[in-house]
Amino acid sequence: MLYSVRMRAAEGGSHEQGGKHISGAEKLIQRDSLTETATNMLVRALEHSRGSADFINLTVEAVSLHSVQRTKCLPIRSVYTENPDEGRKRACETLIASGVSPEAAKAGIGCLTDLPVSLRGAMLVDAQTGKRLDPLLLRGVRVSRMDVENEAAYKKWLQQQGYCNIHIREAVVLASKVMAASGMVAELCWSDDPEYTAGYVATSGQYTRFTQLKPAGSEIGGRVFFVKAGTDINSLITFLENTPVLIEVPVKEGH
Ligand code: WAQ
Ligand code: MG
Ligand code: MG
Ligand code: MG
Incomplete structure (x- = not known):
């Protein structure tokens, strides 16, 4: 249990x-x-x-x-960006490279920048048209029932790469579950915590962080999940909210 x-x-x-x-x-x-x-x-x-x-x-x-289902932890890559504009430009390019249409990438970034207040969940957006798909307007989809299989090994793996904060630790777990969902193309996120300016794009097989994706002091953050056209939205929401998923951390050879 x-x-x-x-x-x-x-x-x-x-x-x-x-x-x-x-x-x-x-x-x-x-x-x-x-x-x-x-x-x-x-x-x-x-x-x-x-x-x-x-x-x-x-x-x-x-x-x-x-x-409980199992999936692999996404590998992490960090891209240094000077300011939020540069970060959002690079994030947009990463989304497009992963199969999100240029219109949808723009619309998805707009969904986050235009939020009047932060939701507690994520917005589902069509990866082709950029249209919002979920009916949970002010709530969003809250991804839940996920964790790493081995917390100590996970912390060690992160630390070896210089990643020590809890934002990264939790975000990589969440993104790994999100990208395991069928129909998921990519995720875009930045924090709603005013002091935390980094954010990321997750694609299948990669978690890419951008060191500046939001102006310091801003309390508006959120998540956008880009979804393939034709995906059954109710099953997707059920998976994200309810299916228990454990994330498997890579084990280094010779350690
Ligand atoms: N499911 C869906 N959406 C969520 C969840 C969840 N479990 N948790 C948070 N959100 C949404 C919600 O709209 C929040 O307002 C927003 O995301 C931000 O949440 O590599 O800390 O917990 O350096 O503030 C990303 C960068 C940090 C980490 C993200 O998000 C890195 C972060 P926060
Ligand atoms: Mg969080
Ligand atoms: Mg927060
Ligand atoms: Mg939080």
């Missing part, structure tokens, strides 16, 4: 009541890590740079091992 632990926090009432999204997190862990994980998530909700949470939802659910 594994346990799905999910947290979402808002300020000014719950998300459903229109409160501002402050923080969210999701993990898939063994029973003996439950107390520590839940405590860490609470602390994180209460001490977040986006504001002071007055609503916190913490959900714990047992997940049968039989229902």
